[in-house]
Amino acid sequence: MSRxxxxxxxxxxxxxxxxxxxxxxxxALPGGVISNAIAATSTxxxxxxPATPQSLDWNFxxxxxxxxxxxxxxxxxxxxxxxPDPKQPGASREDIADHPDMPAGIAVQGKLAESxxxxxxxxxxxxxxxxxxxxxxxxxxxxxDVKWTWDRKFGLGAIGxxxxxxxxxxxxxxxxxxxxxxxxxxxxxxxxxxxxxxxxLYAPIIDSTKCKQESTTDDPWARKFLENxxxxxxxxxxxxxxxxxxxxFKAREDYYRGKPAMDTVIFREVxxxxxxxxxxxxxxxxxxxxxxxxxxxxxxxxxxxxxxSVNASFMIWLELNAQIxxxxxxxxxxAMNFAFPQEQVLKTVFQGLxxxxxxxxxxxxxxxTDKFWTYKYDPEMAKALLKEAGLSSGFKTSIAYNAGDPxxxxxxxxxxxxxxxxxxxLELKKIPPATFYNAVSERKQPIIxxxxxxxxxxxxxxxxxxxxxxxxxxxxxYKNDDVDALIRDTARTNDQAKRLTMMTNAxxxxxxxAPWVFIAYPGYHMTRRANLKGFTYYTSNNIRFQxxxxxx
Amino acid sequence: MSSVARSGxxxxxxxxxxxxxxxxxxxxRFFFAILRARPSFAVGYGIVATVAxxxxxxxxxAPYGPVTADPSVYLLPPGGNHLLGTDGxxxxxxxxxxxxxxxxxxxxxxxxxxxATIGGxxxxxxxxxxxxxxxxxxxxxxxxxxxDVLQAFPVFVFAIALVAVFGQSVKSIILAVAxxxxxxxxxxMRIQVRSIRQLRYVEAAYVAGASDLAILRRHVIPNSxxxxxxxxxxxxxxxxxxxxxLSFVGAGVVAPTPEWGSMVAMGxxxxxxxxxxxxxxxxxxxxxxxxxxxxxxxxxxxxxxxxRRHVLSGSLR
Numbered sequence: 040m041s042r043x044x045x046x047x048x049x050x051x052x053x054x055x056x057x058x059x060x061x062x063x064x065x066x067a068l069p070g071g072v073i074s075n076a077i078a079a080t081s082t083x084x085x086x087x088x089p090a091t092p093q094s095l096d097w098n099f100x101x102x103x104x105x106x107x108x109x110x111x112x113x114x115x116x117x118x119x120x121x122x123p124d125p126k127q128p129g130a131s132r133e134d135i136a137d138h139p140d141m142p143a144g145i146a147v148q149g150k151l152a153e154s155x156x157x158x159x160x161x162x163x164x165x166x167x168x169x170x171x172x173x174x175x176x177x178x179x180x181x182x183x184d185v186k187w188t189w190d191r192k193f194g195l196g197a198i199g200x201x202x203x204x205x206x207x208x209x210x211x212x213x214x215x216x217x218x219x220x221x222x223x224x225x226x227x228x229x230x231x232x233x234x235x236x237x238x239x240l241y242a243p244i245i246d247s248t249k250c251k252q253e254s255t256t257d258d259p260w261a262r263k264f265l266e267n268x269x270x271x272x273x274x275x276x277x278x279x280x281x282x283x284x285x286x287x288f289k290a291r292e293d294y295y296r297g298k299p300a301m302d303t304v305i306f307r308e309v310x311x312x313x314x315x316x317x318x319x320x321x322x323x324x325x326x327x328x329x330x331x332x333x334x335x336x337x338x339x340x341x342x343x344x345x346x347x348s349v350n351a352s353f354m355i356w357l358e359l360n361a362q363i364x365x366x367x368x369x370x371x372x373x374a375m376n377f378a379f380p381q382e383q384v385l386k387t388v389f390q391g392l393x394x395x396x397x398x399x400x401x402x403x404x405x406x407x408t409d410k411f412w413t414y415k416y417d418p419e420m421a422k423a424l425l426k427e428a429g430l431s432s433g434f435k436t437s438i439a440y441n442a443g444d445p446x447x448x449x450x451x452x453x454x455x456x457x458x459x460x461x462x463x464x465l466e467l468k469k470i471p472p473a474t475f476y477n478a479v480s481e482r483k484q485p486i487i488x489x490x491x492x493x494x495x496x497x498x499x500x501x502x503x504x505x506x507x508x509x510x511x512x513x514x515x516x517y518k519n520d521d522v523d524a525l526i527r528d529t530a531r532t533n534d535q536a537k538r539l540t541m542m543t544n545a546x547x548x549x550x551x552x553a554p555w556v557f558i559a560y561p562g563y564h565m566t567r568r569a570n571l572k573g574f575t576y577y578t579s580n581n582i583r584f585q586x587x588x589x590x591x
Numbered sequence: 592m593s594s595v596a597r598s599g600x601x602x603x604x605x606x607x608x609x610x611x612x613x614x615x616x617x618x619x620r621f622f623f624a625i626l627r628a629r630p631s632f633a634v635g636y637g638i639v640a641t642v643a644x645x646x647x648x649x650x651x652x653a654p655y656g657p658v659t660a661d662p663s664v665y666l667l668p669p670g671g672n673h674l675l676g677t678d679g680x681x682x683x684x685x686x687x688x689x690x691x692x693x694x695x696x697x698x699x700x701x702x703x704x705x706x707a708t709i710g711g712x713x714x715x716x717x718x719x720x721x722x723x724x725x726x727x728x729x730x731x732x733x734x735x736x737x738x739d740v741l742q743a744f745p746v747f748v749f750a751i752a753l754v755a756v757f758g759q760s761v762k763s764i765i766l767a768v769a770x771x772x773x774x775x776x777x778x779x780m781r782i783q784v785r786s787i788r789q790l791r792y793v794e795a796a797y798v799a800g801a802s803d804l805a806i807l808r809r810h811v812i813p814n815s816x817x818x819x820x821x822x823x824x825x826x827x828x829x830x831x832x833x834x835x836x837l838s839f840v841g842a843g844v845v846a847p848t849p850e851w852g853s854m855v856a857m858g859x860x861x862x863x864x865x866x867x868x869x870x871x872x873x874x875x876x877x878x879x880x881x882x883x884x885x886x887x888x889x890x891x892x893x894x895x896x897x898x899r900r901h902v903l904s905g906s907l908r
Contacts, residue, residue, distance in 0.1 A: 313863035333864040383662035387680065442841045445860055452680045452847045456660040467846050469759065 082302040084571075084587055087315040087324040089443075091286050091308045095277070096265040097241045098191065098199050103329070104286065106240060106581035107306060111288050112175070113243030113271035116152040116166050116185070117234065119145070121575060130347045130565070131586075132576040133238075135496035137405045137535060143234035144535055151180060151244055151272055161229035161533035164237075168220040172295045174246035175269060175276040182222035187247030189214040189224070191260045198241055201511070205500070206230050207530070229533045232497060239494050240579040246270035274299045274585040283308055288584065300573075300588035312445065319344060319566055326567045326582065331445050332390035335564050343569050348392065349576045351563035352401040352492035355393075355446075357438070357556035358515040363485045365434055372553040374424035375486075376414035379556050380457045383416075388449045393559035399505065399549045401578075402560060406498025406539050411550035414557060421461045433462025438486040443472030447488045450558065479514050486556070489514060494579045498542040499529040506549050517554035521545075625894070625903060632893075635886025639824075642880050646692040653686035657849040666866050676868040678858055682847065684869060688876050690849040695880070698761060699830035702768025703823060710773040711819050714780025715812050719788055719803065721781070735781075738774040746771045750833060754842045764843060768830045775826070776819055783815035817895035824891055828884025835877050851877040 092108040094100035119133035134146040141147075143157045152166040172180040192199025193211050206226060208214075213225045224233065236242060245265070253264035264270070269277050274296065275288040288304040307324070309315045316334040319327035320341050330338070338344045359366040359375060366372055385393055394402075397412035425431060438454070440447035448469070455465040465486075470478050479487055491512070493501040504510055507526045508518040525545040529538045565574045565582070573586040626633040645652065654672075655661075661681035669676040675684040717734050720727035741749070750767040757763035787793065788811055796806050835852025837843035844850045846857065851873040858869025893899045 313860055316863060331860055331864075333861065333866075337864045380662065387662040387665045448846055448857070449680045452658075452682075453660045453662055455847070456658070456680075469841055469845060471841070 082300065082589070084301040084304045084326070084584060085324045086304065086306050086326045086328065086582075087309040087318045088306055088328045089308070089310055089312070089315075091282050091284065091306060092280065093282065094266045095269055095280070096262060097243070098195055098197050099262075099266075101198070104306065104308070106579060107584070108269075108277070108286060108288075109243065110240060110577075110579075110581055110583045111273055111275040111304070111585070112269035112277060113245070113273045114151050115238055115243050116150060116168075117147045117155065117237035118150040119238050120148055124347075124349050124576060127347045127349045129572065130349055130574045130576060132349060133496075133578060135404065135578060139535070145235055147234055147238060150238075155234070157234050159533070161226075161231055161233055163223055163225045164233045165217070165221065165223040168222070169295060170220055172272055173293050174249065174272050175291060176246055176249040177293075178246050178248040180244070180246075180272055181219050182216040184244050184247045185222040186214050186216050187250070188243075188245045191245065194260050195262070202236065202239075202242060205232060205503075206236065228531055230530065231533050231535070231538060232495060232500060232530075235497050235500075236495055240577070240581065241494070243271060243273070246272065275304065278303075290585075296585075299585040301584055304584045316566070319568070322568065324568075325571050325587075326565070328566075328582075330564070330566050332388070332392045335392060335566060336390050338566050345567055345569040345571075347565040347567070347574050349563050349565075350394075350403050351560065351576065351580055352403060352494075352496070352578045353490065353561050353563065353580055354396055354401060354492060355488065355490045355558045355561055356396060357558065358479070358484075358487050358489050359554060359556060360482060360485050360487075360514075360516055361518065361554060362482070362516040365428065365430060365436075366485060368428050369552045370424045370428040371430065373414070374421040374428070374461070375458075375463075375556050376553050377417045377421035377424065378454075378457055378461050378463070379414070379558070380416050380453055381414075381558065384450050384453055385559055387453070388446050389559055389561065392564060393561045396557040396559050399546055399555065399557075400498065400501035401492060401496075403578075404493075404496045404498060404501060406542050408543055408546055411547045412557075413550075414553070416457075418457070418460050425461060425463075431462075433464065435464040435466070436485045437466040437468050438488075439468045439470050439475075439478055439484040440488045441472055441475040442469045443475070444488070444490070446561075450488075454556075480511075482514055482516055487514070490561075492578065492580055496578050499526065499538055502526055502542055502545050502549075503530065506545070506554070515554040517549070517552070519548055519552065522548050621904065622894075625890070628903065629890070629893075631886055632890035635883050635888075635890060638879055638883025639887050642692050642696065642883065645689055646696055649689045649693060653683075653689045655683035655686040657687045657690035658682065658847045660847070666861065666869075668866075669868050669872075675872045676866075678854070678869040679861060679866075680847070684854070684872050687849040687854055688851070688873055691851045691854065691873065691876065692880065694761070694844060694848060694850045695831045695834055695852075695877075696827075698764050698768060698834045699827045702765045702834075703772060703826045703830050705765065705769035706772035706826075707776045707819055707823060709769070710776025711780045711812075711816070713773075714777040715784050715807055715815065717777070718781035718784030718815075719807055719811060721785065734777070738777050741770070742774050747833070747836060750837055751840065751842045754837060759842065759845055761844060764834055764837060767837070768833060771833070772826055772830065775822065779818050779822060780815060783818060784811055787811050787815050818892075821888060821891040821895050823888075824884050825888030828881040828888065831877065831884070832881050851880075 088104055090102060090104045092104040093102040094105060095108055097109045119135060121131045122134045124130040124132045137144060138146050149155060151168060151172060153169045154167045156165040168180055168182060190211055192203055207228050207230050208226060215223045215225060217223055249270040250261035250264065253261045267280065274291055274294045276291055277286065278289045279287040285308060286306040290299045290302045292298050309318060312329060312331050312334060315327040316330050316338060318324045320338060322343065335346055339346045359372045361367050381395055385391065385395060397409040398407055400407055402409065438451050440451050451467050455467060458465045478484060479489055493504050503526050504512050506517055506522055507513060508523050522545050525541045529541045532538060563576055563580055570590045571587055572590050573588050575583065575586045659682065663681065664673065664677050665681040666679055667673050667677040673683050673685065675688060677683055713734055717731040721731045750771050753767040753770055754763045757766055793806060793810055796810050834843060838850050838852030839856040844853055846853060854873035855870045861869055893903055
C-alpha cells in the first residue's frame with residue numbers, strides 16, 4: 040500500500056511494469072527464451088521466491104515470504120554488528136559470538152535505539168531512542184511505540200506470547216515509558232536473553248499512532264490493518280501485495296539510515312525451483328531463492344551468476360515421536376540413527392553443499408559442541424541395539440515428508456532402503472505443503488521431517504525450543520527431567536560460563552538419547568546475479584533488500 | 592442380416608455363421624485380414640500384449656530391485672550396468688520402468704472394469720425403465736441428474752479430490768478412476784438399451800411373460816454391450832494416464848512405488864540440470880502404452896460394429 044494511497048509514481052510505475060511484464064513473460068516461457076537484458080543496471084531488484092507474503096502481521100505468520108517483508112518494512116531496537124563472512128569472500132554476517140568485553144557480552148549495537156543500558160544482573164534494559172525517526176506513515180518514533188508493541192504481544196498472544204514467556208515478562212507494567220524517547224523493559228527475574236532477543240526478526244517496533252487510528256473496538260490491536268499493510272520504521276514501504284503473484288516494495292526516501300540503493304523490489308512468486316533457477320540463469324531475476332542442490336551446483340558455473348554459500352543456522356532432522364512406540368525407547372532411537380546413511384545423503388541429495396548435523400543445535404552458535412556425536416552409519420550396531428530393545432525381528436513404521444521440499448523424498452527413499460537392511464519396514468507418507476506444518480505440530484506421526492533454525496543465537500534458547508518438555512516446538516515429545524532442570528536453570532542465570540556448562544551437559548544427555556535422526560546443516564546458499572553485491576547472512580535465514588546494491 | 596432380424600423379431604445374437612472350429616477359424620482369418628488391412632491395429636495389439644507380458648515377467652526381466660536405492664550410483668546416465676540410467680537416489684530406471692505397468696495397468700484395468708460394471712448396470716436399468724410412468728422413472732431421472740453433476744466437475748480435479756478424501760493409496764486411486772469413469776458407461780449403456788428395448792423381440796419376450804430382469808439379462812444387455820467393450824480399451828489407456836497424472840501431482844501412489852507418473856515427477860526437477868533420463872524414459876513408456884490401448888480401442892470399435900465391420904470386410908474382398 041502506498042504511503043499516500045495513490046500507488047507508485049510514473050517513472051517507477053514504468054520500471055515496475057517493464058520488469059514485471061518481462062518477468063511474467065519469462066515465467067510463462069521455457070528457460071531458454073528468457074531475455075537476459077532485463078536485469079541490466081537498474082535500481083530495481085527482482086526476486087524469484089517460492090511464495091509471496093501471506094500475512095504482514097508478524098505476530099501470526101511465519102511463512103517464507105513474510106520473513107523478507109517484515110525485514111524490509113520494520114526495524115528493531117538493536118542489531119548485531121556485521122563482520123565479513125570467514126568462508127565466503129564478499130559476504131557479511133552477523134557477529135553472534137560471545138564478547139565478554141562488550142556491555143551485553145555480545146556484539147549488539149543500536150538501530151532504532153541510539154543507545155541502551157543493560158542491567159548487569161539481567162533484570163532490565165533501558166533504551167534511548169533515536170530522535171526524528173519517521174514511520175512509513177510519517178509518524179515519529181517514540182517510547183510509546185515500543186510500549187504499544189509490547190502491549191500488543193500481551194493483548195494478542197500467539198508469537199508475541201512466546202517472546203513474553205522466553206523473557207519471563209509477566210505483566211504489561213514491565214515495559215515502562217520513562218520519557219518521550221526513553222523506555223525500559225523490567226523483569227522480575229534475571230534473563231540472559233534480554234539484549235540478545237532484541238535483534239530477532241520478529242521483535243520489531245510498530246508505529247502505534249497509525250495502528251491506533253486503524254483500530255476498532257472489535258480489533259483494538261489493528262490486526263486487520265497489519266495483515267495487509269505495514270506500519271513500521273523500516274527502509275521500505277509496501278506498494279502492492281497480490282498474494283500468490285507478487286509483492287512490490289519501494290525504498291523510503293526518509294529512512295533514517297538513508298535511502299536503500301535498490302529503489303524498487305519486486306518479490307515474485309515462482310513456485311517451482313527449476314523455474315526460479317532458469318529465470319536467474321536467463322537474467323530475468325536478480326535473486327532466486329531456495330534452489331535445489333543440483334541447481335545451485337549448475338548455476339555456479341553459469342556466466343553472470345554468483346553463488347554465496349555460508350554456514351547457517353538451518354538444520355534438517357527427523358523427529359522420532361517418543362510417544363509412539365517403539366520410539367519411546369532410546370535404544371530404538373539410537374538404532375535409527377546408526378541406520379541412517381548420513382554420508383550418502385549428504386553426497387547424493389545435498390550434493391556436498393551441506394554438512395553433517397552432528398549436534399542438537401546450530402553449530403555456528405556459541406555453546407555448540409560436537410563431542411557427543413557417535414552416530415556414524417553402522418547397521419550392525421543398529422541391529423544390536425534393536426535386539427537389546429527386544430525388536431530383533433524389526434518393526435514397521437512410517438515417515439511423513441513435505442511434498443513441497445524436494446530433498447525430503449529422496450532422503451526418505453534412501454532411509455527406507457537402509458532400514459530394510461536392519462529389518463525395519465518404512466512406509467513413506469507424502470503430505471501436501473499446505474498441511475505439512477499442521478502434521479508436524481499435531482505430533483501424531485511416528486517419524487516426520489523438520490527443517491528449522493532457532494533465530495536467537497543462544498545455546499539456552501536453542502535447547503529450550505526443541506528439548507524443553509513444555510516447548511511448543513518440541514515436536515518429538517522428548518522429555519527428560521534432568522534436561523528440563525538444566526534448561527530452567529540456564530534461563531535464570533546471567534553467568535554465561537555457568538550457562539555454557541549446563542547446556543553442554545544438556546547436549547550430552549540429548550545426544551545420548553537421540554530424540555532426532557540427525558541429518559544435515561544445509562547451509563545458506565545465495566544464488567544471485569554476479570553484479571549484485573552486499574549479501575549479508577542473518578540467523579533468521581532471510582535476505583534484507585536494503586543490503587543490496589548493483590555494481591556498475 | 593436377414594429381413595427377419597432387421598425387423599427386430601429375432602435378436603441379432605442368434606447365431607447365423609457356421610458353427611464350431613470352422614467358425615472360429617473363419618473369425619481368426621477375418622481378424623488377421625483386418626490387421627493386415629489396418630497395420631495400426633496390429634501395432635496396438637502388439638503394444639498392449641508387450642506391456643502385459645512385461646508386467647507379468649517384470650521380476651525376471653528387471654536386473655535390479657525396483658525400490659532399492661543405491662546412492663553409490665545416483666544419476667548415472669543411460670548405458671553400462673544401467674540401461675536407462677539411474678535416478679537421484681540410485682534406483683535403476685530400466686527396472687522401475689518394467690515394474691511400473693504392474694501398478695498402472697492394475698489400477699487402470701480394475702478401475703475401468705468396476706466403472707463399466709456399475710455404470711453399465713445402472714445404465715441398463717435407467718435406459719430400460721426411463722419413460723415408464725412408475726416410481727422407477729423418478730429413480731432413473733435422479734440417477735441421470737447425479738451423473739450430470741459428477742460430469743460437471745473437471746475429471747482430473749475430481750479425481751484429486753477423491754484421492755484426498757479417501758487417502759493416498761492404490762485402492763483410493765482405483766476408486767477415483769472407477770468413480771470418474773462410471774458416468775461414461777452409464778450414458779453409453781442407457782442409450783443402447785433405450786434403442787434395443789423398443790425392438791420386437793424384446794416386446795415378444797415381454798408378451799411371453801418374461802420378467803424385466805430376465806429380459807434385460809437375456810435380450811437387452813447382450814445386444815447393447817458392444818460399444819461398452821470398445822470403450823473399455825480406450826478407457827484403460829486413459830485411466831493409465833489419469834493414474835500417472837495423479838502421481839505426478841503427488842496424489843497418486845506413494846513413493847518409491849514404481850509407477851510411470853510418479854517416476855516422471857521424481858525426475859522432472861533434474862531435467863533443468865541436464866539429467867533428463869529419470870523423467871523421459873517413463874514418459875515414453877507411458878505414451879506408448881496409452882497409444883497402444885487407444886489403437887486397440889479403435890479396432891474394437893470397428894470389429895464390434897456390424898456395419899463398420901461389414902464395410903471393412905467388403906473392402907478386404
